[in-house]
Amino acid sequence: MAECVQCGADVTLHDNAEVGEIVDCTTCGAELELVDQNPPVLDRAPELEEDWGE
């Protein structure tokens, strides 16, 4: 469990969540990035900046 930086709601993380992984806040819809694991800390996910991926 971690706190959404945008709305403060609790965000449930799955067991093998990984630093760098993106999760959505089900309360406010924000895209969040797991930046720390123990304890879990979420931050706003970086915006899509340029061309991503393929």
Added chain:
Amino acid sequence: MKVGILYSRIRKDEKLLLNELRERGHDVVKIDVRKLNFGLSETPEVLGELDVVVDRCLATSRSVYATQFCEAYGVPVVNSPDTAQTCADKVQNSLALEGAGVPTPETKVAFTKDAAMEAIESFGYPCVLKPVVGSWGRLMAKIECESAAEAILEHKATLGHYEHKVFYVQEYVDKPGRDIRVLATDGEPVAAMVRSSDHWLTNAAKGAETDEFELDDEAKELVEKASDAVGGGLLGVDLMETDDGYTVHEVNHTVEFKSLNDAVETDVPATVVDWLEVKAGAKQEQEVFA
């Protein structure tokens, strides 16, 4: 082996790779490129001692530069910076394919609206305008008539980033509602799928339906040639079926494979890791003999 993963986001694709590597007991070092800085000569500590580095950067600029630094430090990296550079840019991609004799859609590049309009008129309607850098079918336009062409060129010229002032115009390939995505390691197909959609863009990211696809000899040969043309590596080769056989649209270098993995019988991450093990092993052997 000790594997470094260059990333700035862990998507399902990266997760599949990480899980497979860890399950096999490999030592995995996750390297967030946002936290690194790269000097010209001194290897950043985190990159030393790695048997192989896998570039999974999403942003093309990061991918292109980070891999160049790895190579400069003598750290083996897949894909290579040459491959990244060639695949990152549609113009270079097309030139490489054409130069290698791989059938690819007819393409013209122009730098001004007027010259682009001439290119469009030479293809007739419909034809396709693509950004030279980009992904997931974003900002691609199927141009159906002259007035649409004028409007799109005007928009690109006015609103676009400088890269959008390179106009990449391509013939419209009237594919049978689907295209083929092949994942290959140094030209050897791992698995392939068809992506079908009523929409003219059949990217999986656009919600196309996917299904496993059995490659025939002609397709296999083209995948190998296309892979060689861009310098090899772990690649996604996009083909379409035409009346005269296949045409290769592009080769992708930071390839996504989660939807492929769902669509096919092959264990895609396992096959990719098999290949990485060979890559890293080959490097260790070289050191022994050196």
